[in-house]
Amino acid sequence: MAEGSKDQGGVGTTDPEEDSPNMIVYRKIEDIVTRIQDEKAGGVAIRTVKSFLSKIPSVVSGADIVQWLMKNLSIEDPAEAIHLGSLIAAHGYIFPISDHVLTLKDDGTLYRFQSPYFWPSNCWEPENTDYAIYLCKRTMQNKARLELADYEAENLARLQRAFARKWEFIFMQAEAQVKIDRKKDKAERKILDSQERAFWDVHRPVPGCVNTTEMDIRKCRRERNPHRVKKSVYGVPDDGQSQPSPIHISSQPTRKPTKEDVQKEITFLNVQLDRHCMKVSKVADSLMSYTEQFVEYDPFVSATEPSNPWISWRGRVGISRDPSQQRVKKWSFSLEEALKDPAGRDQFLKFLESEFSSENLRFWLAVQDLKRRPLQEVASRAQEIWQEFLAEGAPSSINLDSHSYERTSQNLKDPGRYSYEDAQEHIFKLMKSDSYARFLRSNIYQDLLLARKKPQKGKTTVTNIQVQGNYDIL
Amino acid sequence: MCDQTFLAATFGPCDSCGKASPLMNIYIKNDAINYCSFCMEVMACQGLQSGETLASLKKESDSLKKKLEEERGKLNDIELHQVAEKVEMLGALSIKTKRLLKGHGNKVLCMDWCKDKRRLVSSSQDGKVIVWDAFTLNKEHGVTLPCTWVMACAYAPSGCAVACGGLDNKCSVFPLSLDKNENLSAKKKAVAMHTNYVSGCTFTNSDMQLLTSSGDGTCALWDVESGQLLQSFHGHTADVLSLDLAPSETGNTFVSGGSDKKANVWDMRSGQNIQSFESHESDINCVKYYPSGDAFASASDDSTCRFYDLRADREVAVYQKDSVIFGASTVDFSLSGRLLFAGYNDYTINVWDVLKGTRVSVLFGHENRVSRVRVSPDGTALCSASWDNTLRIWA
Numbered sequence: 010m011a012e013g014s015k016d017q018g019g020v021g022t023t024d025p026e027e028d029s030p031n032m033i034v035y036r037k038i039e040d041i042v043t044r045i046q047d048e049k050a051g052g053v054a055i056r057t058v059k060s061f062l063s064k065i066p067s068v069v070s071g072a073d074i075v076q077w078l079m080k081n082l083s084i085e086d087p088a089e090a091i092h093l094g095s096l097i098a099a100h101g102y103i104f105p106i107s108d109h110v111l112t113l114k115d116d117g118t119l120y121r122f123q124s125p126y127f128w129p130s131n132c133w134e135p136e137n138t139d140y141a142i143y144l145c146k147r148t149m150q151n152k153a154r155l156e157l158a159d160y161e162a163e164n165l166a167r168l169q170r171a172f173a174r175k176w177e178f179i180f181m182q183a184e185a186q187v188k189i190d191r192k193k194d195k196a197e198r199k200i201l202d203s204q205e206r207a208f209w210d211v212h213r214p215v216p217g218c219v220n221t222t223e224m225d226i227r228k229c230r231r232e233r234n235p236h237r238v239k240k241s242v243y244g245v246p247d248d249g250q251s252q253p254s255p256i257h258i259s260s261q262p263t264r265k266p267t268k269e270d271v272q273k274e275i276t277f278l279n280v281q282l283d284r285h286c287m288k289v290s291k292v293a294d295s296l297m298s299y300t301e302q303f304v305e306y307d308p309f310v311s312a313t314e315p316s317n318p319w320i321s322w323r324g325r326v327g328i329s330r331d332p333s334q335q336r337v338k339k340w341s342f343s344l345e346e347a348l349k350d351p352a353g354r355d356q357f358l359k360f361l362e363s364e365f366s367s368e369n370l371r372f373w374l375a376v377q378d379l380k381r382r383p384l385q386e387v388a389s390r391a392q393e394i395w396q397e398f399l400a401e402g403a404p405s406s407i408n409l410d411s412h413s414y415e416r417t418s419q420n421l422k423d424p425g426r427y428s429y430e431d432a433q434e435h436i437f438k439l440m441k442s443d444s445y446a447r448f449l450r451s452n453i454y455q456d457l458l459l460a461r462k463k464p465q466k467g468k469t470t471v472t473n474i475q476v477q478g479n480y481d482i483l
Numbered sequence: 484m485c486d487q488t489f490l491a492a493t494f495g496p497c498d499s500c501g502k503a504s505p506l507m508n509i510y511i512k513n514d515a516i517n518y519c520s521f522c523m524e525v526m527a528c529q530g531l532q533s534g535e536t537l538a539s540l541k542k543e544s545d546s547l548k549k550k551l552e553e554e555r556g557k558l559n560d561i562e563l564h565q566v567a568e569k570v571e572m573l574g575a576l577s578i579k580t581k582r583l584l585k586g587h588g589n590k591v592l593c594m595d596w597c598k599d600k601r602r603l604v605s606s607s608q609d610g611k612v613i614v615w616d617a618f619t620l621n622k623e624h625g626v627t628l629p630c631t632w633v634m635a636c637a638y639a640p641s642g643c644a645v646a647c648g649g650l651d652n653k654c655s656v657f658p659l660s661l662d663k664n665e666n667l668s669a670k671k672k673a674v675a676m677h678t679n680y681v682s683g684c685t686f687t688n689s690d691m692q693l694l695t696s697s698g699d700g701t702c703a704l705w706d707v708e709s710g711q712l713l714q715s716f717h718g719h720t721a722d723v724l725s726l727d728l729a730p731s732e733t734g735n736t737f738v739s740g741g742s743d744k745k746a747n748v749w750d751m752r753s754g755q756n757i758q759s760f761e762s763h764e765s766d767i768n769c770v771k772y773y774p775s776g777d778a779f780a781s782a783s784d785d786s787t788c789r790f791y792d793l794r795a796d797r798e799v800a801v802y803q804k805d806s807v808i809f810g811a812s813t814v815d816f817s818l819s820g821r822l823l824f825a826g827y828n829d830y831t832i833n834v835w836d837v838l839k840g841t842r843v844s845v846l847f848g849h850e851n852r853v854s855r856v857r858v859s860p861d862g863t864a865l866c867s868a869s870w871d872n873t874l875r876i877w878a
Contacts, residue, residue, distance in 0.1 A: 293563045
């Protein structure tokens with residue numbers, strides 16, 4: 010398969026269609042299906058099975074396919090192999106010979122492989138005229154196995170009404186097809202008929218079955234030529250009636266990069282080269298220790314308290330006022346964790362107030378709030394913060410180094426959401442290195458951590474199976 | 484340069500200004516230069532300063548890329564999964580569907596949890612946006628947008644509003660009224676305006692700002708009240724399909740992923756692209772930060788999910804299997820970051836061990852593609868939205 014050139018943004022040498030998400034999957038399935046059929050290379054045996062009065066050519070059992078998938082794609086669970094096989098069938102690459110519903114069963118049910126002519130990767134979008142011809146010709150054939158299913162009969166009736174004017178034409182085409190088919194060898198006909206039926210099972214699926222030809226609309230623009238004339242399954246010339254699919258929005262061809270683009274890229278690359286990066290070993294250790302620290306709080310991995318409300322019937326048991334010890338422990342992981350939790354924030358503030366040094370945290374909180382204000386309010390709020398915390402003789406004066414102070418007062422000449430970024434960072438570092446550490450050693454914190462205080466309200470147990478809880482908004 | 488009229492030999496985009504026009508094709512030091520006549524004159528007047536032609540710039544860029552690869556390669560001293568060998572194996576997970584949310588009449592494309600850990604908003608292909616109490620299965624609000632394919636929806640941090648958008652190229656915000664009789668559609672406010680579909684949206688840490696990603700190749704930050712564009716983010720060369728805000732209280736960054744196979748990290752203040760990652764072989768459908776904010780995961784049509792660390796500036800893990808051949812459309816981490824839940828176009832959700840790189844579980848149940856997975860804010864449940872018109876809550 011042609012590989013795309015690695016030219017950034019350049020007009021690729023790959024057929025753009027090959028890169029489309031659908032095509033990627035189709036090629037993978039085609040690879041699997043080709044391998045399954047290759048008996049010499051460990052594929053399944055495709056044989057003719059004798060049944061009552063006739064022979065069934067070119068079939069394979071579902072169980073054989075499942076076995077092959079498990080062995081060759083390293084699948085341990087048969088359920089997974091059945092699921093994958095069913096998807097391969099749903100996309101039209103294999104099909105049960107006696108059912109319209111395209112799934113794979115892990116038993117003696119017989120399956121056949123689809124002819125490459127009908128593969129979805131050929132971008133079929135068969136028109137209703139083709140479908141009408143198909144259903145029509147089926148009614149002309151007398152074999153019981155070719156009788157229309159209920160939903161097909163309904164479809165045919167609907168199409169007859171829709172194409173009332175050109176029904177004669179459709180009928181003639183169907184007759185022509187029947188003539189062509191009659192000339193073929195009996196066994197060949199059986200195979201071709203079944204493949205044709207499977208093709209329509211994909212493009213006009215049984216009601217209730219997934220239509221695997223549906224596409225994600227975001228990817229539709231990739232079509233190479235959305236206005237191409239769609240080919241007819243039965244060689245019916247396009248009478249100009251078919252509309253290009255409405256979902257095909259014409260995509261812009263990739264713009265060749267200009268000098269400016271490449272200059273920007275060079276600047277970016279130089280910045281990246283200057284960046285100081287960490288070794289993977291160090292980064293891995295950091296990721297592992299973070300995960301390990303929080304694993305006890307992860308309900309999917311550990312049993313946590315209180316019990317998972319989605320699993321147990323009762324709502325949160327015990328509506329005690331104090332936060333749980335486990336939750337309190339999290340505040341000691343970092344100042345960020347403590348501030349993330351509103352209860353942590355409150356307790357930290359309480360502690361600082363007891364020391365008469367709460368202005369730092371209040372400043373930090375005020376700046377956080379400033380960033381969340383609507384644009385209109387930003388300027389006035391920024392001034393208020395200056396008056397409260399930084400102006401000469403401010404009531405909650407904070408201690409900023411002269412550099413940050415200068416920067417901030419400059420910023421305030423044109424106040425914006427980020428005017429206090431430097432100052433906030435400075436204050437955060439201050440709190441982290443000083444008051445935060447004292448907070449963790451304080452009685453206020455330790456009492457909660459070791460649950461030394463008796464809960465103010467007695468623990469209330471919920472005895473009836475009502476799923477009403479007081480869900481805190483964290 | 485002689486001052487003479489010339490015969491234009493080719494027509495196309497100019498190498499310098501990009502505009503389509505008749506081109507002069509000349510050679511400077513064996514490099515082909517195809518400029519329009521205006522740019523040619525400009526270049527002539529500048530006396531061919533520093534010989535910067537498109538080709539020479541490209542050469543410079545290519546050599547820088549190589550150098551960067553080499554430098555980064557030196558830091559790749561060990562694989563994450565090797566270091567993680569000493570981590571305890573996870574016990575068998577027993578995750579089952581605990582709720583089945585039925586009510587959408589068509590493919591459910593997106594969902595988002597409310598901070599109260601039980602409500603969620605979902606949007607679908609038929610234009611419907613529903614707010615559910617997932618605990619009781621009660622539908623609390625419903626709006627119908629005048630467009631189909633509502634691909635993005637988000638719950639406001641206050642729980643008082645939702646944002647949604649899609650094929651209408653807009654992202655609108657609806658306040659959630661407690662009055663059941665109020666017509667929510669009437670209070671709709673269009674905040675974001677793009678020139679192509681809106682693929683993703685999220686509130687920043689307040690109800691007042693909205694971050695959106697679009698098929699027009701850009702991301703944008705909007706002031707909700709005034710609808711003003713605060714910052715736009717350019718750099719992707721194709722549709723942007725997903726974005727995620729960094730989980731830090733103090734940070735101002737977000738990551739986006741697109742059809743150009745790139746994942747970019749952006750500074751919200753300056754609009755600059757800080758870091759870029761390109762290792763996927765097809766569209767990146769979803770990006771999500773690891774809970775510490777130092778790394779993120781991506782899901783792609785190449786059927787793999789990948790894990791990138793920002794400090795090492797490289798991919799540190801790939802989650803793939805021979806039997807997984809369909810594209811991955813969505814990812815999310817469990818609370819501790821140990822598990823990665825990924826939804827695929829083969830209707831399943833694979834659960835990966837982030838550190839060891841192995842798959843620990845497969846969740847079957849949906850009957851069509853899984854379009855979105857999100858872990859609840861307290862980590863107790865996973866919600867999945869699917870093209871089979873339903874949402875499932877797993878725990």
